[in-house]
Amino acid sequence: MAAEAQVSEVPIERRFFKSLFSRCRVSCVKFLDHFIIAGVGDVLHIYNINTKKIESKKQILQGQNIYGITFLEDSSEVSSRAIIWGGKEFSMVSVSFNGTINVTVIDTWLDNIWIWDVKWFDANSFLTVGMNNSVTLWKCSSKSKESIAYCEDQCIVYSGKIIGASWTTCVILVGTVMQNILIWKPTDAISPTLFTLKGHKGAIFSVNYCPKSNLIVSTSDDRTVRFWKVNFKTENDWTTANIALTSTIFGHTARVWQSAILNDSKNKNIISVGEDGMLCAWTEKGENTMRKEAHQGASICAVDVNASAGLIVTGGADGGLCLWSVTNTSEVETNHIDFNFDSCLADIHEINKPQQSAKCDTSESVILGKELSKEFNSLSPFSSLSVCRATSEETSASSDLLKNFSMTNSTNSLLDGCAFCPSAFRCSNLKSLVLVKSGNVIASLDKGFLLGSSLNSVKWKLLFYDRRFSNYHLLSVSTSRKFVSLASICGTVLLFQDNSSYGTVKITLLSEVQISSSKIFSIHWLSDEIFVTCVAEGLLELWHRIDENDSTVVERHEECVLPASKERWLTCASLSGLHLLCGDRIGSIYFYNLETSMNVSQTFKKIHQGGVCDVRWNEETGEAYSIGRDGYIRHWTKNDDKLELLLTEKLPIKWPTRIFLNQTLGIIVHGFTANQVIVWSYNERKILLREECGGGHRSWDCILNEKLVLVWIKDKSVHVKCYPVDNFSNSVLLEGFHCKEINSLTVCKTISEDGEHFDILLTGSEDTTLRISSITSLNLDSQSNFFDQCVVRSHVSSIRALASITWGREETLNNQHSEDSTTFSSGNIEYLIVSAGGRAQIKVTSLTMAASKIKKMVELASHMLRGDDRSRRTEKQDSGEPEARYMAVDVVCLSRRAVFIFTACSDGVIRIFHFSDDSRKISVVAEIYYHEACILGIRIKQINKDDQKKVFRFLMLTMTTEGIVAVWEIVAKSSSMDKLSCGYTIQSPTTPLFTFHAHQSGINSHDLQPLGDAFILATGGDDTAITLSYFLLDEKCLVKQFTFDCAHEAQVSGILFCRDNPWIFTTSTDQRIILWAYTYGTNLSLQYVAEYQSVIADIHGLSFLDPFKYTVCVYGCGLELVTFEKEIYMNSVRKEEESLSPLQE
Amino acid sequence: MVKCSKDKRDIYYRLAKDEGWRARSAFKLIQIDERFNLFAGVQKVVDLCAAPGSWSQVLAARLNKNKEKNDCAKIVAVDLQAMAPIPGVIQIQGDITQAKTISDIIFQFNGERADLIVCDGAPDVTGIHDLDVYSQSQLLASALNITRHLLKQGGNFVAKMFHGADTSLIRSQFNLFFQTVVIHKPPSSRASSIEAFAICFNFKGTGSNSESENLDSSSLVTPVADQQLARYLQCGDLNALLASSTT
């Protein structure tokens, strides 16, 4: 029954297009030797595991996503064969590796059914299992179907897996929509089902089998992973086997897509990945051994494992590719130290014995003996601190003393108020916890005690007592955690050194300083040498710890003053050179240059509403980070001794508390949300750890170096968790991109000093982020040509529209909004970016680029129609109306103080906003209520200006879901009277000049081509048509119109006029890019020229990268850069003409 | 499985609640009928992929409006999932791509043929675009297959489709069996979704083209110029309240 299969070829029209670059979901990953092979759209990427770098890229299945790769098993060491498949297509390739890896396509087939699995039987034949629950045996040599068999249960299957390596021995596992797993063998043309495994409560998305453990692993729509054990009566004889469900795992919070089985001597694990973006590992018994958040929470589409290396590779819907190591959870240490003071009391007995104190370091005890004399009323009973002579005498009979300790205030007694009695201990409350360098924890009690414990013991030891520190004290620790300070209400600071060794807690009092006569409001260590204190009147003093001979002295070096405020002290501070950065409780950030002045050089008032929680310099880059109770992280930079805000980003943490700069992990934020402690990576934007802890109001501490150590108090005990940092690191082979559709894109151009051009892509997505990426080289084969520069996460909802204009020097401003001005000087270029979208939010951001790098990015203003969340909560107005969304935006810049933003809104209102660089505010200047349907598009075009009178005339076009285009005239006049718009007023009309119908339904895309007095508007609609409308502005009418019905298979979502040729590019959700030729002489017409099939799903639009080179970028679920090869096209046209008229000569 | 509308403020969601429909998709069928008058004279109808049942509700309400108990239209609803009973609707639980389900439906009709077949089926949407479009076309192929066995000559067929790379193929397949095919997106269908409905009029009857069992047995690429095109029709000014401000 051999049948000819179709061999797919690149259709002629496609040959004129070349894909340059794409970013989209990673649909397939596979380990091969020390390489990782990944299918990213229709492009095969090959990475080297050792270098973590890309080795090569190749477009394989043109326009079809790659879903699987199967290697021929008995391949030699230098070359191999593989089938690469996706959808109904598959290619046979040869893979050779001699130093580098090389993939060559031998043949490509097109089947008529979606393929779920491919398995080689021998070098000349392979089997495929299709969505219609059939298998086909293919012969490579003849490119034909050798045999076909169907399962008797004929239905659509959602997954399939082939076991065995020959037609007679193979077994087929498929998952149906009817929630069953079917197992069958291709014995007949219609073969019987051997087993029907019931249990899942939804469609089955994957079935996997491990022959070593005879385990079937299935993943499903019902969010479970299920394990089924196959018990063979005779080995590998499925017909007589018995199969039982052994585990049902509810470990994912969404659908589970794939599984992978690790099984060798070292590692035995089952890996599952799902729609929830979680990577989980399970034992065969179903116990969880790993849970990791990956791919920014987007779906994880593909997973593979390399058991011997203990590696996992995942591919995400965000387009990222990550390598993970199979970590062992036993490396995580957990401990609880009960808050039981009895052990301390026992210590007192021990340590107060005379021979114990004799052991103490005499020099210290002398120093301490003097200082801890009666005048200080302090008592330090043990070990490192020793007991001063006077004290030890009096405490020699400790048991008696303990009995006699009282809480009375007899002033004469040395032990007055001492809380050494058990009851006083018991009513002491824990105030602070600090982790010290040695790996011990020190706790302070509100009655003035310091206790210590090692992290792995369960016993507290009393370290120190001084009643001056009862009720109020501040315990803090130096940056490397070697030094601990204790500050009091009467201006005293005690300095201790951590002298513990592993397992024993020991601190030494180094010195005592009286820094003030009154309360110390705050104390923060800036390094191991310097700490800053804040006392009355906002006096900030920097104290340096200096070791002199055997003793330590503390000297005051710098001082400065905190501006007056309600709560005039610090909550955090960081020092870089002599640049001091600090924050306070009301949320202000202060920047001091101590070299030049003791006054604050910059204040960012209440920038972190609710309080600044931490600030941190990165000394290497001169940049800084701050976090606050507002739930934001801000990224700062120092420019000519000035602090500038670079970026603001919302944290996934309600109450961020600390910033770490870690060698391995980069910038890490620690904080709390509800009763969880969260550790989050700024670099990767993902939560590394989430742990129940009872919340941040309790005492806690955290350090991060080679280990992450968390300690917190819960249920009267100190909980300790200690994780190796490697647990959190993964290697990113390919950086993730947007995790949902890209709704809009705008391109900014920059030039480097030596004249090199760069394209900066700004993409706004449904995932609420704005990404800025630069393209350095337009070549698919080049190693790295696309750099993700930064992600802006400040929108509260999806970003639907973007517009950008340059605003460099004032004199060049006026004509910058027209896209024709493409001449830029090199050096820094400042762009003004307007982003708008869901929840009727608009933001204006300034972006300064130096060649392909971001120099500076600052959010200048933000506006929400119904006010921000804060003000809204108080109003509590719920009109029941859905909140409006901005669907499109355009912008005009008359001067830096007169920027006008035009928005198309889903409620049918055209809104015009004014923005000024001075006030940095966005305000509504006009609302035009004309359309009664959602406005999908808006376009502003300057038509003329009168420099003398300072009058600008603009053409405005609006397009709606009803298929109507409205043409408006907008006039901007100079009127220095009008304060708001800083010299310009917009005269907004209430009715358009004229309107016309262009489509049966929504107008999704448009482009405008001016032709002298006339304009051609090209529109693409929901009705799959393209319409050209020719109109004259002066005559206020539509002159002619042409509609090409069914230009695409689906709604036309992008349309662009070429600059130097009468050509139009269009694109649609049907994933095609079509090039058309148009004429506009006596009649308008449109003719099909060529097309390209993109891998990008759900295409939302089309933009030019280089209009003169015919390079376009389509975007939707990812983006692809495609160039139309005009030369090749022209040549082929010429040839065709020649061949048609051979007699012409 | 259609995910229920997330947006509770959705106009159709509210309307459906008010009017007692089980799902907002009821309006799609209502609007299709308003536009194309599909229910006129219909006595026997099959609702494929019917759960949770709002289309069946619409069918029962419209076809049995002024009728006596014993003169009711015959409505057979089929779905993978069980659904709550609806008076006057016969239910079959099964996979429409499975041969057994098809024979169950045929059995219900007892040799007679249906006047109208509707299919609002949607596969498990995976978010993997090409797979979703493909499995939708497979579901459509099954629906068409059932239609060919069950629809009377001159009968009509309404089926949900997903716009995708090979939409044209599906259209041309429908054109083989029906006199007229129109692709239509009712206003209540979200603009953001890729769904549309193929409204197929005047079934040519069985016998012809029985060899094209499988919908997509031909190659993918059809030059745009000479496709057999189905006209796209937008319903003009239906209800004022539909004004697509909900887009």
Ligand SMILES: C[S@@+](CC[C@H](N)C(=O)[O-])C[C@H]1O[C@@H](n2cnc3c(N)ncnc32)[C@H](O)[C@@H]1O
């Ligand atoms: C959009 S819902 C139908 C809604 C329905 N028309 C209503 O108005 O209530 C799609 C339905 O298709 C069903 N479906 C999907 N694949 C199916 C199959 N292979 N056989 C039968 N039903 C299927 C799903 O179970 C789901 O209930």
